Amino acid sequence: MATVGNIAKIPELRKRILYTFLMLGVARLGVYVPTPGVNTTALKEILNQGRFFEIFNLFSGGALANFSVFALGIMPYISASIIFQLLAVALPAIERLKKDGEAGHKKITQYTRYATVVLTFIQGFGISFTLAKQGVLLPGVGGLGFYFTTMLTLAAGTSLLMWLGEQITERGIGNGISLIIFSGIITRLPATFHAAWSTKDQYQGFFGFLLLLASIGGIIALIIFFERGQRRIPVQYAKRVVGRKLYGGQESHLPLKINMAGVIPPIFAQSLISFPAMLVQFSQAEFVKGISAALNRGWVHDTLYASLIIFFTYFYTAVSFNPDDVAENIRKFGGYIPGIRPGKNTAEFIDRILSRVTVGGALYISAICVLPPIITHAMGVPDQVAYTFGGTSLLIMVGVAMDTVSQMESHLLSHHYDGFLGQKSGAGRFRGRRG
Numbered sequence: 001m002a003t004v005g006n007i008a009k010i011p012e013l014r015k016r017i018l019y020t021f022l023m024l025g026v027a028r029l030g031v032y033v034p035t036p037g038v039n040t041t042a043l044k045e046i047l048n049q050g051r052f053f054e055i056f057n058l059f060s061g062g063a064l065a066n067f068s069v070f071a072l073g074i075m076p077y078i079s080a081s082i083i084f085q086l087l088a089v090a091l092p093a094i095e096r097l098k099k100d101g102e103a104g105h106k107k108i109t110q111y112t113r114y115a116t117v118v119l120t121f122i123q124g125f126g127i128s129f130t131l132a133k134q135g136v137l138l139p140g141v142g143g144l145g146f147y148f149t150t151m152l153t154l155a156a157g158t159s160l161l162m163w164l165g166e167q168i169t170e171r172g173i174g175n176g177i178s179l180i181i182f183s184g185i186i187t188r189l190p191a192t193f194h195a196a197w198s199t200k201d202q203y204q205g206f207f208g209f210l211l212l213l214a215s216i217g218g219i220i221a222l223i224i225f226f227e228r229g230q231r232r233i234p235v236q237y238a239k240r241v242v243g244r245k246l247y248g249g250q251e252s253h254l255p256l257k258i259n260m261a262g263v264i265p266p267i268f269a270q271s272l273i274s275f276p277a278m279l280v281q282f283s284q285a286e287f288v289k290g291i292s293a294a295l296n297r298g299w300v301h302d303t304l305y306a307s308l309i310i311f312f313t314y315f316y317t318a319v320s321f322n323p324d325d326v327a328e329n330i331r332k333f334g335g336y337i338p339g340i341r342p343g344k345n346t347a348e349f350i351d352r353i354l355s356r357v358t359v360g361g362a363l364y365i366s367a368i369c370v371l372p373p374i375i376t377h378a379m380g381v382p383d384q385v386a387y388t389f390g391g392t393s394l395l396i397m398v399g400v401a402m403d404t405v406s407q408m409e410s411h412l413l414s415h416h417y418d419g420f421l422g423q424k425s426g427a428g429r430f431r432g433r434r435g
Contacts, residue, residue: 006412013173013411020172023164024183030070030160031063031184035153037141038067038131046134055387059270061184069157071127072120074180075271077162080115082268084108085319113162120158124151173411174404178263182400185393192388196381203380212381216389219372223398226364229258231357233350237335252335254326256354259361261316263399266369266392268316269308273301302374306366313362323350368395 007013034040044065047057057064060073087094088108097104128150132142161180168176200209232253327347336342340349368391376386387393 007408010411013408016171016173016411017408020168020174020179023168023172023176024179027070027161027164027180028061028183028187030157031061031066031068033069035067035069035071035150037138037146037149039136039138040065040067042136043067043131046136055270058185058188058387058393059181059267061181062188063184069153070161072123072154072158073184074158074161074165074177076119076123076158077112077116077165077177078267078271079119080112082271083115084112085315088319113159116162117155117159120155121151124154127154173407174400178267178396178400179404181267182397185388185397188388192385196385196389199382199385202382208379208381211379212376212385212389215372215375216394219368219391219394220398223368223395224402226258226361227399227402230255231258231353232256233353234338235330235335236338237333254330254337254350256350256357257361258357259313259365260321260354260358261313261361261365262403263396264316265309265312265362265365266395268312269305269369270392272308273305302370306370309366309369310362313365314358317354317358317361321354323347323354326350365395368392 007017047065056073056075059075060071063070063073084094088098089095094108097107100107125147128147131137131150132146137146165176165180168174168179170176172179196212197209200206203209204211232255235252235254237250237252324347327343327350330336330346331342337346337349340346370391372389372391372394373386376390
């Protein structure tokens with residue numbers, strides 16, 4: 001409680017937290033603003049027929065079930081981000097922009113926004129067309145007017161969510177896009193707990209409900225254990241004289257987290273699977289129904305999902321962490337890894353260690369996301385409960401919460417207050433001894 005009280009003593013941190021809650025409140029209000037012309041009661045009956053509808057509805061925070069202006073959620077923006085991260089590897093022009101510092105980053109962000117709008121128009125047309133074919137429109141609604149209105153409304157909703165996420169990242173606390181997904185999952189927890197209790201007779205009664213709660217606690221503990229796990233590479237800094245003062249000579253370490261990519265891989269993987277699977281479920285063709293069934297559940301889905309998670313874990317780690325830059329920074333500050341020559345050898349050593357650590361991280365994330373739904377489905381747990389309390393949603397909730405707390409911790413320590421983990425900054429300890 002003392003740590004929570006310290007937050008109120010830092011005006012900047014207090015303003016950032018309040019701003020974050022305000023923007024998330026706006027995002028939640030939009031979930032209940034319906035898109036014109038759709039019979040939501042008939043739509044919910046269709047959505048209850050598919051597993052991926054439930055997953056997509058989970059990621060949109062319930063907006064898809066209401067077919068609100070935020071029905072597409074933030075997924076088009078994530079898809080556009082995936083496209084440009086892949087293009088940065090394939091196209092030299094995008095790669096040069098990425099290396100061009102802040103100006104290049106702003107240019108890529110601008111292109112990502114344009115691509116998001118294009119994707120929302122394409123997806124909006126696909127959804128409006130399939131809804132018209134399914135007969136879930138209100139009387140007197142249809143035609144090109146409905147298509148255009150739906151496309152424009154969904155594009156505006158996703159653009160607003162994209163803007164809210166960027167504002168939270170810039171002026172609030174935590175990653176805005178992740179927090180929007182996080183808030184959507186969190187708000188569904190009370191209803192999901194009620195559904196788990198109401199349907200407990202479907203999965204071994206009260207004992208099954210306790211077993212479900214125990215499994216949730218075990219998964220959360222496992223996530224926290226792995227998210228805090230790291231491989232520490234020792235770094236020694238040589239002594240150097242600057243003027244009349246002696247610097248260096250201390251030992252430090254370079255921490256390499258087991259999960260360097262965070263919650264990005266499952267979000268990316270789910271965004272690539274969910275929307276195509278949702279669209280094909282609207283079709284009545286037998287061949288398309290077979291594809292839908294394969295993408296819905298079974299070894300095809302699980303293998304594809306795990307493979308995409310492993311790929312994005314390696315890909316995002318390679319994008320966000322450059323061993324050459326780290327090795328160069330260590331050399332510039334007079335540091336070296338004991339037994340390893342500075343420069344290229346240090347970069348190769350770090351890259352080799354990182355590749356081995358990422359194997360464990362990729363397998364951990366894929367296991368957390370794939371195995372719990374298989375187990376809960378075997379127990380007979382309903383899909384709404386299984387996927388809200390599944391590994392993917394729990395990984396996102398715990399990962400985003402830990403990242404946000406870590407940023408709050410940094411603000412507290414920079415102002416010499418005790419952090420959430422009972423830590424103090426060096427200046428705070430020095431002043432305490434002096435007092």
